[in-house]
Amino acid sequence: MKGVISIGLLALVLAALIGAHWLLLPDPSRRNWEFFPDMVESVAVDAQSPAAALDDGTQIDLRPVPGSVARGYSPFEYPATPEGAALAGQQLRNPFTADDADAVARGAVVYSNFCAVCHGGAGRGDGTVTRRGVPPPPDLHLDNAMQMTDGKMYHVITTGQGNMASYASQLERDDRWRVILHVRSLQAAQPAVEDAQ
Ligand code: HEC
Numbered sequence: 001m002k003g004v005i006s007i008g009l010l011a012l013v014l015a016a017l018i019g020a021h022w023l024l025l026p027d028p029s030r031r032n033w034e035f036f037p038d039m040v041e042s043v044a045v046d047a048q049s050p051a052a053a054l055d056d057g058t059q060i061d062l063r064p065v066p067g068s069v070a071r072g073y074s075p076f077e078y079p080a081t082p083e084g085a086a087l088a089g090q091q092l093r094n095p096f097t098a099d100d101a102d103a104v105a106r107g108a109v110v111y112s113n114f115c116a117v118c119h120g121g122a123g124r125g126d127g128t129v130t131r132r133g134v135p136p137p138p139d140l141h142l143d144n145a146m147q148m149t150d151g152k153m154y155h156v157i158t159t160g161q162g163n164m165a166s167y168a169s170q171l172e173r174d175d176r177w178r179v180i181l182h183v184r185s186l187q188a189a190q191p192a193v194e195d196a197q
Contacts (some may be wrong), residue, residue, distance in 0.1 A: 157180075
């Protein structure tokens, strides 16, 4: 008798399950039934899709407002022209001074890693590449570089000049200032030479 009830109950449960399955007709291509959909369907938009709110085909990823400055980035507003160099020379000041031992030491490292290959260890314009056909840079003891303000030198390193490329992407801002301390110490270490030009 007990066995009969169990089998009957089992049959009933099975029938109920099959019935429920047939009634609900689950669609495997969709989510299961959502009792409280709340945030299941995200309103997030796909990157680069048109922004519906703007209605003019503008993409979701808006361009920064003109004049925006990215965090951690400091704009350099002097164009790579002689006028830009002159203006930078007048307006920019080196935030580091020669009595800052750490900055001087770091400047020496930067110089030997990035500049000496062309300008030479002593700034004579005789770096190793000049012996392999690269046009030698001017001696940093010539009047031009001796009298150049730190601001203008920073402009040369930041935007490049003539055959020298910009070092803005390789040297962070502070390192570009620190290396100038090293150039100054090279200049001070050796007397100025007659300007050949
Ligand atoms: C690929 C070789 C090369 C490297 C590397 C290089 N320079 Fe130059 N640099 C030059 C050349 C060439 C010039 C001359 C550019 C011109 O006016 O035609 C120059 C010019 C300069 C001047 C201006 C000199 C003057 O009298 O007008 C300064 C200052 C200077 N470089 C500093 C640096 C510093 C600091 C570094 C390292 C961060 C550096 N350079 C790395 C090739 C190089």
